[in-house]
Amino acid sequence: MELSSTIAAWYRENARDLPWRRPGFSPWGVLVSEIMLQQTPVARVIPRLEQWLARWPTPDALAADSPAEAVRAWDRLGYPRRALNLHAAATAIAERHDGEVPADVDALLALPGIGDYTARAVACFAFRMPVPVVDVNTRRVIARAVHGQGAAGPARTRPDLAAMAALLPDGDAETAHDVNAGAMELGQTICTARAPECDACPIAELCAWRAAGYPVYDGPLAPRQARFEGSDRQVRGIIMRALRSAESVSHDEVETLWPDAVQRERALAGLLADGLAVGDPETGYRLPGA
DNA sequence: TTCCAGAATC
DNA sequence: GATTCGGGAA
Missing domain, CATH: 1.10.1670.10 (Helix-hairpin-Helix base-excision DNA repair enzymes (C-terminal))
Known part of the structure; x- marks a missing residue:
């Protein structure tokens, strides 16, 4: 089709020089980059990706470290469940796939934190599988x-x-990739x-x-995200920042982080439910596996 | 204010 | 199908 061949030809001439497009960039590197790129702009990902791969160049390396260190290294990239999922995915790859990132879409979909987009992005970008990648x-x-x-x-x-x-x-497959x-x-x-x-x-x-003359779109819109200021997400982020910066955080310390007790406890309970924090009011709280 | 190489769960 | 989940930059 003319549309796809034109897009492919344009890409070959105009592709930006991004780290994950370098020749020899590993499938693991591609997987890490795609997780980091979920809802996160390219410019914010690049420096964090380089640090991550320097520290954990393989799935085995990450699996051998603790989830707590993964969450700390994630720093402020946002949606820290991604860090936990990435660590769990590395563990699954080490155990089920002999430490090699699978090329099969269904095998990728079975990994935590990898959905319809990321599974196909890894299959196509890392392994040149001719599957549709839709972001x-x-x-x-x-x-x-x-x-x-x-x-x-x-x-x-x-x-x-x-x-x-x-x-x-x-x-x-090469043109499909392009x-x-x-x-x-x-x-x-x-x-x-x-x-x-x-x-x-x-x-x-x-x-x-x-x-068609650029008609104005009048169909259904994607749902708008609620404001961040004052949200549970903001409170969770504040608590996570405290957890990253210390071995342990007491419940008294948590109480200083946000004035609204109901919202604060809800956020804390959510982090515990997500496995991003462990502990209780008596022992205090810490990152998982620390 | 909106948007961002989405995924998991309600 | 609708909600929830960070944080930063334009």
Whole structure:
């Protein structure tokens, strides 16, 4: 198809020089990068990724260390359950896959913290498996170029994967990779959510949204995220910061971290339920496995 | 304010 | 299908 071949050709000429695209970058490195990139911009990930891989260059290395150290090294990247899941995934890879990141989508999906996007991203980017990789950027590109709509709306996994699969060439895994990576790259750099640079777009001539005269999107919108200030997420983040910086945090110390007792205890209970903290009011709290 | 290479669970 | 889960930068 002309659309996919144009995207692939554009990608080959314009791909940014990102760490996980370096020749020889390990599948483990790709897996770590994809976990870090979940809901986190590229620029914030790069330095943390380099530090992480220098310390834990293999799944076995991470599995041999404690979950507490993984959470500490995660620092303020956000959504620290990702760090816990990544440690658990490394342990599963060590135990079930002889320390080698699996190339199979179903095997990847079975790992904690790896869902529909990440499993296929690792399979395609690390192993050149010709599977559809669909992130928020790709969904926006397809919504515009293929469906003629200005925005993608809420994610619908099966239809989204089918739409991308329909764009991939048969029997050419390398080009399939370039289409997957190229659609993401295009959505992030040119076909952006707020201010698409259609004048610089390589597929402008093929774009259904452009052909339709850029109609304003009036379909269902993806749900808006609640404000962060004053949220349980903020309180959890504050407690996690204290846990990272000390061996142990007493319940009295926790009480100094946030004035609203109900919200504070709810956040603490949530962290305990998630396994990000262990302990009780008597012994105090600490990171898991420390 | 919004958005960000999502996943897990309700 | 709708909610929850960090934190930072534009």
